[in-house]
Amino acid sequence: MRAETINLFALISIRALADYDAPEFRRATDLSKGELDERIRILFDQISGDEPLVSMAREQLQALRSAELEAQSQTELLFLLRAMSHSSLERAQQLALRYSREQNKAAAKLLRIPNRSLAGDVGGVGQELEYLRLGVMRLLRDLPGYIPRFDYRLKNIRIDCFLEPNTDGRPILVEAKMLIGSRAEAQKKVHNLKTATASLGSNTLSVLLAAGGAGEVYELPQWPDKKFFLLSYDPESNEFSADQLDAFIRAVNERARRSAR
Numbered sequence: 001m002r003a004e005t006i007n008l009f010a011l012i013s014i015r016a017l018a019d020y021d022a023p024e025f026r027r028a029t030d031l032s033k034g035e036l037d038e039r040i041r042i043l044f045d046q047i048s049g050d051e052p053l054v055s056m057a058r059e060q061l062q063a064l065r066s067a068e069l070e071a072q073s074q075t076e077l078l079f080l081l082r083a084m085s086h087s088s089l090e091r092a093q094q095l096a097l098r099y100s101r102e103q104n105k106a107a108a109k110l111l112r113i114p115n116r117s118l119a120g121d122v123g124g125v126g127q128e129l130e131y132l133r134l135g136v137m138r139l140l141r142d143l144p145g146y147i148p149r150f151d152y153r154l155k156n157i158r159i160d161c162f163l164e165p166n167t168d169g170r171p172i173l174v175e176a177k178m179l180i181g182s183r184a185e186a187q188k189k190v191h192n193l194k195t196a197t198a199s200l201g202s203n204t205l206s207v208l209l210a211a212g213g214a215g216e217v218y219e220l221p222q223w224p225d226k227k228f229f230l231l232s233y234d235p236e237s238n239e240f241s242a243d244q245l246d247a248f249i250r251a252v253n254e255r256a257r258r259s260a261r
Helices: 003-019 023-029 035-047 051-069 074-111 125-140 183-200 241-258
Strands: 148-154 157-164 172-177 203-209 227-232
Touching: 003 023, 003 035, 003 051, 003 125, 003 203, 003 227, 023 051, 035 051, 051 074, 074 125, 074 148, 125 157, 125 172, 125 183, 125 203, 148 183, 157 183, 183 203, 203 241, 227 241
Parallel strands: 172 203, 203 227
Antiparallel strands: 148 157, 157 172
8 A cells, every 4th residue: 555545535535625615625725626636636647556445546536526516406415525525534544544554663664763863864854754644643543533634734834733623622733853953943843833822722732743752862942831742752662652642641631621511
């Protein structure tokens, strides 16, 4: 399975949003419907072979086109598009989790950071994206009601990932950095999160994912407040520091309880 196949299902899900939830479509992407259709076409061209997943994606896209042309009423169209969007997103999430497990050991060899002296040798764009994706997918095991939106734009700020909650959850912003080599680098990540959090509201939680133990690998500035969390993620074991993760999940659940009152 290729990462492009996962992206394909995710884009089809977003494309279905365009005609039944325009505000959410604009939040999910900066592309127009035409540009999104072209991106989907390019992805199909990039994926060679007749593997079952590609055929499934083609069938899903064809069903979307048919619904747009043949629906007997606006109500029927909205129902069909909503179902297609949800099913495509669920398929993308399932494939991403499977892909994450399959690639975890290989990615860990690339991402392992034995000591601080390697700061200049690691952290290429591809490795950073892989680290972010692996960390977020592992986090979703403890946050099953959330939908990840990578490379999320909030006004003039770009955040590595926005974890969109269900109706009872709280928004979560995620930034990731395999190795933070200086205090200034850490400060930049924290400032980005703090600015974005202010735009979303006081219930928003912010997370910085980083490799290794905080005290052993880098120095971080003081967190702005209790809404900010450092989660040390090890891609080799596909686990977080237990104490850090427990504290974060407690905060998520506590805010959900307050919201429900």
